[in-house]
Amino acid sequence: MRIIRPIDMKALVLNSKDNVATAIKELGENTDVSVKIGEEWKEIRVKQPIPFNHKFAFKRILKGQEIIKFGECIGRATSDIEEGEHVHIHNVEAYDEAFDEGEDIGGIVMGSFESEKKLKVDNLLKILDECKPVDLSWTYYSGMTQIPVLPPPRISWWKKYPDFPIREWEEPSGFKVEKIEMATHCGTHVDAPSHCCKGYDDEVTCEGQWDIDEIPLEHLFGRAVIIDFSNIEKLHKVTKEETVNWEKTYNIRIREKDIVVFHFGWDKYFGDQSIFIKDYPSLSVEVAKYLIKRGVYGVGVDTPDIDGPGNEPLAHRSLFENNIYVIENLANLKDYANNTHFIIVSPIKIRPDMQRRGGAGGAPARVFMFA
Numbered sequence: 001m002r003i004i005r006p007i008d009m010k011a012l013v014l015n016s017k018d019n020v021a022t023a024i025k026e027l028g029e030n031t032d033v034s035v036k037i038g039e040e041w042k043e044i045r046v047k048q049p050i051p052f053n054h055k056f057a058f059k060r061i062l063k064g065q066e067i068i069k070f071g072e073c074i075g076r077a078t079s080d081i082e083e084g085e086h087v088h089i090h091n092v093e094a095y096d097e098a099f100d101e102g103e104d105i106g107g108i109v110m111g112s113f114e115s116e117k118k119l120k121v122d123n124l125l126k127i128l129d130e131c132k133p134v135d136l137s138w139t140y141y142s143g144m145t146q147i148p149v150l151p152p153p154r155i156s157w158w159k160k161y162p163d164f165p166i167r168e169w170e171e172p173s174g175f176k177v178e179k180i181e182m183a184t185h186c187g188t189h190v191d192a193p194s195h196c197c198k199g200y201d202d203e204v205t206c207e208g209q210w211d212i213d214e215i216p217l218e219h220l221f222g223r224a225v226i227i228d229f230s231n232i233e234k235l236h237k238v239t240k241e242e243t244v245n246w247e248k249t250y251n252i253r254i255r256e257k258d259i260v261v262f263h264f265g266w267d268k269y270f271g272d273q274s275i276f277i278k279d280y281p282s283l284s285v286e287v288a289k290y291l292i293k294r295g296v297y298g299v300g301v302d303t304p305d306i307d308g309p310g311n312e313p314l315a316h317r318s319l320f321e322n323n324i325y326v327i328e329n330l331a332n333l334k335d336y337a338n339n340t341h342f343i344i345v346s347p348i349k350i351r352p353d354m355q356r357r358g359g360a361g362g363a364p365a366r367v368f369m370f371a
């Protein structure tokens with residue numbers, strides 16, 4: 001019995017109806033290639049160099065005959081094609097883009113598993129297509145609203161078109177490039193679990209609490225549960241009971257892996273520094289503990305922080321100790337509250353120091369969902 005290790009294979013035929021093989025390596029002119037067609041092996045010498053993922057005939061194909069690949073007709077020969085000849089746009093009239101070499105790489109190399117995956121991606125896209133993407137983030141700009149203990153955000157052009165010309169090319173071009181100086185907790189941002197740790201001086205312990213670039217990607221997307229508490233009083237701290245009642249009223253049970261977002265309607269004050277950073281509602285430590293018990297991945301608010309102005313960061317700390325991140329300064333939740341949506345939380349990866357524990361305690365984030 002003939003055995004060719006997958007690593008030694010040079011070309012593939014996936015269906016016995018096929019009349020072309022696909023090179024899975026770049027093949028030089030006159031390379032001898034063994035291809036398995038059904039249960040039979042056949043030796044073919046390729047007549048021209050065949051680029052990776054391109055096709056060659058493993059039997060004679062006459063002008064006008066169909067080109068069959070993976071059991072499907074992908075085009076018609078525009079001239080006679082000899083065994084071992086490159087089958088490409090010079091001798092094939094393609095039926096559709098499926099002929100495009102680049103499209104088939106996955107399918108050829110990985111077989112049916114990859115085709116199944118392609119189907120999943122298509123299905124996912126179909127579902128997302130029916131949803132509306134909603135941006136939950138603020139734009140960053142100089143002087144934007146933020147709590148006053150942080151350095152004022154400065155965002156400017158480092159250079160802009162006339163100052164940054166490139167003339168060497170045929171078509172002279174100008175670029176614009178910005179520079180940013182701001183706190184990582186400015187605007188819409190994610191607090192990493194390492195943002196707040198217990199203790200002072202040398203006693204600070206936050207062993208095991210993730211820095212921003214350590215939050216696993218799987219925790220950064222999923223089901224958003226948007227809770228509407230826009231009717232509560234200023235400075236009110238949401239209780240566990242209110243949260244449980246909300247779940248009952250809307251028949252939405254907060255569950256493992258959820259990203260729970262509280263809509264206080266506070267985003268309408270963003271831009272007005274005199275209101276936004278004062279008297280905003282927040283979460284009690286009991287709610288934090290309840291969410292920890294439910295196994296959520298993240299907690300978001302449309303206010304500057306989850307503990308309320310001037311309060312000890314009790315909710316922050318409980319969540320952080322359980323590696324639950326916090327999203328602050330969210331926007332645009334109003335029309336999507338009291339429901340669940342698919343959310344993506346995308347903080348940028350920052351490390352002030354490349355050493356261990358050198359990662360950032362927060363980062364600006366683009367947060368959006370499909371509603």
Ligand SMILES: [Zn+2]
Pocket residue numbers: 185189190191328362
């Ligand atoms: Zn923060």
